Amino acid sequence: MGEKISGRVRPATESGSGADPSGADGSRHAILTRGLTRDFPGVRALDGLSLSVPRGSIFGFLGRNGAGKTTTIRLLLGLLRPTDGEARVLGFDPVTDSDEIRRRCGVLLEQPGLLERLSAEANLDLYGRIARLPRAVRLARIEELLQRIDLWDRRDEPVRGWSRGMRQRLAIARALIHRPSLIFLDEPTAGLDPVSAADVRDDLLRLASRERVTVFLTTHNLAEAEKLCDQVAIVRDGRLLARGAPDEIGRYEGGRTVRLRGRGFNDNVAALLSDRREIRTIQREEDGVLVTLAEDAEVSDLVTFLVRVGVGIEEVRPVGNTLEDGVLSIFNDQGIGTLEATA
Amino acid sequence: MSFFHDVWVVLSKEWTELRSSDSGWVTLTTLGAFLAIVGVFVPWQLGTAWVTAPWPVLIWAWIPLFIVTTVTSDSVAGERERRTLETLLATRLSDAAILWGKWLACVVWVWVAMALCLPMGLLTLNLMVDGGPYLPSVGQAFGILAVSFAGAGLGAAAGVLVSLRAESVRHAQQVLAIGALIFAFLPIGMLKLLPKGWTTQIFQSLAYGSPTRIAWLAAASLLLVSLPILLVAQLRFQRGRIPLK
Numbered sequence: 088m089g090e091k092i093s094g095r096v097r098p099a100t101e102s103g104s105g106a107d108p109s110g111a112d113g114s115r116h117a118i119l120t121r122g123l124t125r126d127f128p129g130v131r132a133l134d135g136l137s138l139s140v141p142r143g144s145i146f147g148f149l150g151r152n153g154a155g156k157t158t159t160i161r162l163l164l165g166l167l168r169p170t171d172g173e174a175r176v177l178g179f180d181p182v183t184d185s186d187e188i189r190r191r192c193g194v195l196l197e198q199p200g201l202l203e204r205l206s207a208e209a210n211l212d213l214y215g216r217i218a219r220l221p222r223a224v225r226l227a228r229i230e231e232l233l234q235r236i237d238l239w240d241r242r243d244e245p246v247r248g249w250s251r252g253m254r255q256r257l258a259i260a261r262a263l264i265h266r267p268s269l270i271f272l273d274e275p276t277a278g279l280d281p282v283s284a285a286d287v288r289d290d291l292l293r294l295a296s297r298e299r300v301t302v303f304l305t306t307h308n309l310a311e312a313e314k315l316c317d318q319v320a321i322v323r324d325g326r327l328l329a330r331g332a333p334d335e336i337g338r339y340e341g342g343r344t345v346r347l348r349g350r351g352f353n354d355n356v357a358a359l360l361s362d363r364r365e366i367r368t369i370q371r372e373e374d375g376v377l378v379t380l381a382e383d384a385e386v387s388d389l390v391t392f393l394v395r396v397g398v399g400i401e402e403v404r405p406v407g408n409t410l411e412d413g414v415l416s417i418f419n420d421q422g423i424g425t426l427e428a429t430a
Numbered sequence: 431m432s433f434f435h436d437v438w439v440v441l442s443k444e445w446t447e448l449r450s451s452d453s454g455w456v457t458l459t460t461l462g463a464f465l466a467i468v469g470v471f472v473p474w475q476l477g478t479a480w481v482t483a484p485w486p487v488l489i490w491a492w493i494p495l496f497i498v499t500t501v502t503s504d505s506v507a508g509e510r511e512r513r514t515l516e517t518l519l520a521t522r523l524s525d526a527a528i529l530w531g532k533w534l535a536c537v538v539w540v541w542v543a544m545a546l547c548l549p550m551g552l553l554t555l556n557l558m559v560d561g562g563p564y565l566p567s568v569g570q571a572f573g574i575l576a577v578s579f580a581g582a583g584l585g586a587a588a589g590v591l592v593s594l595r596a597e598s599v600r601h602a603q604q605v606l607a608i609g610a611l612i613f614a615f616l617p618i619g620m621l622k623l624l625p626k627g628w629t630t631q632i633f634q635s636l637a638y639g640s641p642t643r644i645a646w647l648a649a650a651s652l653l654l655v656s657l658p659i660l661l662v663a664q665l666r667f668q669r670g671r672i673p674l675k
Contacts, residue, residue, distance in 0.1 A: 161674070164520050165669055165670070166516065166519055166520065166669050166670065166674070167670055168670045185669065186522060186524065189520060189521055189522045190522040192520075194517065194520040194521075196513075196516050196517055196520065197513070198513035198516075198517075200513055200514045200516065200517030200518075201514070202443075202446075202447060202514060203512070204447060204450040205446060205447070205450060209446065213439070213443055213446075214521065216439050217436075217439055217521045217522065217523055218521075218522065219432075219435070245450075271520075
């Protein structure tokens with residue numbers, strides 16, 4: 088797997104991928120883990136996770152249900168103790184200094200965790216009081232956050248009547264009430280309709296950029312991760328498979344993908360192309376081919392060759408490799424299924 | 431001071447939730463029924479014995495002990511069931527502040543309801559029975575309030591402990607209801623094991639002893655039993671040890 092990875096995408100086995108949790112580069116990283124492992128009776132939920140999350144980034148932690156995403160968040164917050172390995176969150180050890188971590192972090196777990204019988208304002212006020220914000224600061228902050236997510240006019244309503252999307256947005260605001268340095272968001276758009284999910288994503292991007300907060304986001308929605316995240320890590324059965332920027336993961340196979348359309352594409356031409364050194368993969372399409380080029384291949388050489396064999400080229404178009412493409416390739420290499428790839 | 435601030439925040443959160451429970455009128459009806467039974471019906475039926483006899487002290491201990499278990503199971507197991515406990519645990523609040531805030535909120539909630547029953551009962555007694563006024567001594571009144579607090583404290587301590595491990599609110603309440611019944615009837619069964627002279631003495635104390643002395647003795651005994659339970663609850667109420675959904 089390692090030799091296929093290009094750019095800065097790193098395999099889980101790469102040494103030092105989790106940096107040194109107790110090292111000096113803690114200032115550059117919001118989260119560092121090394122060999123983080125957690126066992127439950129009969130199952131290893133997390134298996135030697137080594138990870139680094141740069142400060143100020145939106146970091147996507149991708150995996151199917153049961154991949155170990157929620158366990159990771161619980162370990163980083165000190166809600167669970169690791170079986171093995173170590174971690175630093177904002178420079179603090181979750182085992183010994185979890186109070187300091189929770190003081191500096193905001194959280195939206197799998198469920199919004201809102202007090203359903205209370206109003207939106209009362210929910211935010213409670214967590215502002217927990218964070219010991221002075222009353223005047225608290226009230227101003229509540230108004231600021233509710234205004235930003237367009238829920239100020241509904242601040243007095245009990246949240247139990249609200250849609251899931253509205254509750255998620257409120258829960259994100261709650262996570263930010265005390266201006267944390269880092270927020271953990273566990274599947275913030277799971278179970279939402281596309282419009283609500285888009286609203287949550289927009290709010291998240293706006294708030295994260297304005298608050299300059301590091302976001303650790305778990306999701307199994309690849310399109311969402313691609314839109315939101317600067318860096319992603321792919322985890323499966325508690326093991327880290329790869330990490331990097333979404334476009335780097337998208338180019339996991341290496342090389343570029345190009346769509347060639349025109350007259351004269353037939354099986355013979357496809358066979359000739361597949362024998363060429365610069366072609367990594369080839370896929371026949373109705374009036375052309377979709378090819379993945381080797382790293383050092385030139386598109387112009389390919390076009391010259393096709394013209395020479397009698398093909399009338401009408402279109403040569405690079406195709407952007409999506410995160411989904413990369414994840415599919417990684418999972419295929421592992422001989423396993425795919426993540427959900429919904430919009 | 432910060433610890434007390436955090437306990438107060440948790441306590442006020444619990445009270446706000448209790449006050450704004452599913453339906454305001456259900457809460458009021460439940461409280462009204464409780465006051466009608468404990469504050470009116472019981473003293474009316476017991477007559478002057480409600481004030482003069484020592485054994486009604488046991489009522490002041492057992493009722494809050496039983497009632498508080500329902501409130502506590504909702505506060506701990508219910509919060510876990512509603513998936514709000516984990517969010518609370520993910521804040522800067524200490525384990526102890528959460529535990530004591532919840533315990534105190536449940537105890538005071540039930541204790542205040544019991545305390546309201548005392549003037550109501552006295553009013554009922556003096557209106558229904560001739561030959562008054564029937565009033566407890568100051569020591570007896572405070573003893574009654576103390577035994578109610580201690581009963582609620584014990585029930586809440588057991589409630590926290592059971593709710594921490596229970597799979598659901600219903601499960602917790604079932605276990606606690608059985609526990610409360612055992613707590614009420616086990617001493618009666620154990621009396622048979624004591625030497626006859628002792629049993630006679632205990633019955634005589636309950637029938638003719640000083641209500642004030644019995645109340646304070648019961649309060650002290652209940653607090654003594656509560657302390658180790660609370661200690662175990664505090665040891666178990668720790669992040670990393672609390673089972674989450």
